[in-house]
Amino acid sequence: MFKGLSRLVSCAALLLTLVSTAHAEFGGQVFTGTLGKMPIVVELNTRDASEVTGRYFYEKFHRDLELSGTLQDKTLTLNEGNNRYGEDKPLPTLTLNQTASGWQGEWTSPKGKSLPVKLTEAEPKTPAADALPFIAALPKSDPYEYLRLQGLKLKPGKKESLMGYNLQWWTEPESKISMFSVESGYPKADQDRVNQQLLGRLWSEVISYHGCQLQGGENVEFNQHVEPALLSPDVVSLNISTSYYCGGAHPDFGDSPINLDVHTGHTLSLEDVLWVGEDKPLLHADRDNAGDTPLTKEEDETRSRYQREVFVPWLIKQLTALYPDEMKKPAEGDEDGCDFTDESVWGYSSWRFTPKGLYLGAYFARVQRACDAPDWPVLPYSLIKQHPGAVELGLPKD
Structure with missing residues (x-):
C-alpha cells in the first residue's frame, strides 16, 4: 500500500471522515425544541441504552455540544461535554423523560441551576425549489446538519476577473469558510452546474468545520485557503488547502483540489x-x-x-x-x-x-x-x- 495514501485520505477526504465519525458516534433521531427559552436542535443515538451518544446546538450559536449517558426506564441521563483531553471538571447534565412526541425534562448546571427542556421529533421544511442539490439532499441524508445550515447565510466578498471569467467570492462568517462562484464567461447552463458544485463544496466544508469543532475541544484549528488554478472553456480547477487540528496527537494539513468538467458539472x-x-x-x-x-x-x-x-x-x-x-x-x-x-x-x-x-x-x-x-x-x-x-x-x- 502506498504510504502517502493515509495522509491523502485524511486531507482530501477530511469532510467524509468528520461527517462519518459524527454519524457513527452520534447519528440517530433528530429533535427540535427549547432549553429554557432558547431554541435547540438535538441528535440522539439511543440504540445502546448503556452508551447513549448525541449532540445539540443552540439555533442562535450553531456550535455543537456533545452528549453522552444512559437510558433506563424511559429516562435519559446525559452529560454535556466531555473530559477526554485530561480535564477533570464537573459537567452540566440533562435528565429527560420520554413523551409521546419526544423528550422533556431539565438541564442542570454544575452549580445547580436548572432550566426546562422540551423536545419533539424534527420535521425539516422541504427545501426551496432552487436549493443547491447538496442542500436539497440533506433533509433525508442528514437532517441535523440541514437544520444547522438553515440558520447560516453566505456573505458576499470581493469580485475579481480571472483568466477571462468574472468571479464572486462568498464567505460563511462563523466558520470563515470561503468559495467563489463564476458570474460570467460560461453558457448559463454550464455556469449553473459548476456553481452548484462549488457552493455545495462550500457548505460541505462548513459541516466539516463543525465536525472538527466537536471533535477537537478547546484547541481546535480549521483554516482553509481556496485558490483558482485554471478556468477554461472545458475545465474549472481549484485547490483547497486546509490546516486543521481536530483532536489527536498532531495538527495536520493538506490539499484537496476540485477538478470539474464544465459541460456536465x-x-x-x-x-x-x-x-x-x-x-x-x-x-x-x-x-x-x-x-x-x-x-x-x-x-x-x-x-x-x-x-x-x-x-x-x-x-x-x-x-x-x-x-x-x-x-x-x-x-x-x-x-x-x-x-x-x-x-x-x-x-x-x-x-x-x-x-x-x-x-x-x-x-x-x-x-x-x-x-x-x-x-x-x-x-x-x-x-x-x-x-x-x-x-x-x-x-x-x-
Missing part, C-alpha cells in the same frame, strides 16, 4: 484526463457526485493495480526526464533528502490543472513533511495530449 478523475494504460480508460473513476454509480470491488482493484503497476512508474519516468535535478536520488545517509523516485510518494497523487500543465503532488511521511507538495511536478499539456483520458477535453497550449 461532474468531478474529473485523473484517468478522465490522462491515461497511459493499454486498454480503455476507466471513465469517471473518481466521480463523487450524487447519483453516480460507485466502482465495483473488481473495478476498484483494477484501478489500484493500474495506479501501482502502470501509472506511477510512467510518471516517475516522465518527471525524471523533465526535472532531472529535482528527481535526483538523495545521497546515501541523507535523512533529510527528498526521494521523489520512491514510487510510494506518488500513490493516488493530489492533482489539478494549471495554465502550464497538469500538476501532481507528492506525499511524504510526517518526518519528511518538508518534502510535501513541491511546486515543480507539472506535466506539460503537449505530453498530456499524447495520452488522452476518458473525457474529451480541450486543453490549453503549453
Whole structure:
C-alpha cells in the first residue's frame, strides 16, 4: 500500500471522515425544541441504552455540544461535554423523560441551576425549489446538519476577473469558510452546474468545520485557503488547502483540489484526463457526485493495480526526464533528502490543472513533511495530449 495514501485520505477526504465519525458516534433521531427559552436542535443515538451518544446546538450559536449517558426506564441521563483531553471538571447534565412526541425534562448546571427542556421529533421544511442539490439532499441524508445550515447565510466578498471569467467570492462568517462562484464567461447552463458544485463544496466544508469543532475541544484549528488554478472553456480547477487540528496527537494539513468538467458539472478523475494504460480508460473513476454509480470491488482493484503497476512508474519516468535535478536520488545517509523516485510518494497523487500543465503532488511521511507538495511536478499539456483520458477535453497550449 502506498504510504502517502493515509495522509491523502485524511486531507482530501477530511469532510467524509468528520461527517462519518459524527454519524457513527452520534447519528440517530433528530429533535427540535427549547432549553429554557432558547431554541435547540438535538441528535440522539439511543440504540445502546448503556452508551447513549448525541449532540445539540443552540439555533442562535450553531456550535455543537456533545452528549453522552444512559437510558433506563424511559429516562435519559446525559452529560454535556466531555473530559477526554485530561480535564477533570464537573459537567452540566440533562435528565429527560420520554413523551409521546419526544423528550422533556431539565438541564442542570454544575452549580445547580436548572432550566426546562422540551423536545419533539424534527420535521425539516422541504427545501426551496432552487436549493443547491447538496442542500436539497440533506433533509433525508442528514437532517441535523440541514437544520444547522438553515440558520447560516453566505456573505458576499470581493469580485475579481480571472483568466477571462468574472468571479464572486462568498464567505460563511462563523466558520470563515470561503468559495467563489463564476458570474460570467460560461453558457448559463454550464455556469449553473459548476456553481452548484462549488457552493455545495462550500457548505460541505462548513459541516466539516463543525465536525472538527466537536471533535477537537478547546484547541481546535480549521483554516482553509481556496485558490483558482485554471478556468477554461472545458475545465474549472481549484485547490483547497486546509490546516486543521481536530483532536489527536498532531495538527495536520493538506490539499484537496476540485477538478470539474464544465459541460456536465461532474468531478474529473485523473484517468478522465490522462491515461497511459493499454486498454480503455476507466471513465469517471473518481466521480463523487450524487447519483453516480460507485466502482465495483473488481473495478476498484483494477484501478489500484493500474495506479501501482502502470501509472506511477510512467510518471516517475516522465518527471525524471523533465526535472532531472529535482528527481535526483538523495545521497546515501541523507535523512533529510527528498526521494521523489520512491514510487510510494506518488500513490493516488493530489492533482489539478494549471495554465502550464497538469500538476501532481507528492506525499511524504510526517518526518519528511518538508518534502510535501513541491511546486515543480507539472506535466506539460503537449505530453498530456499524447495520452488522452476518458473525457474529451480541450486543453490549453503549453
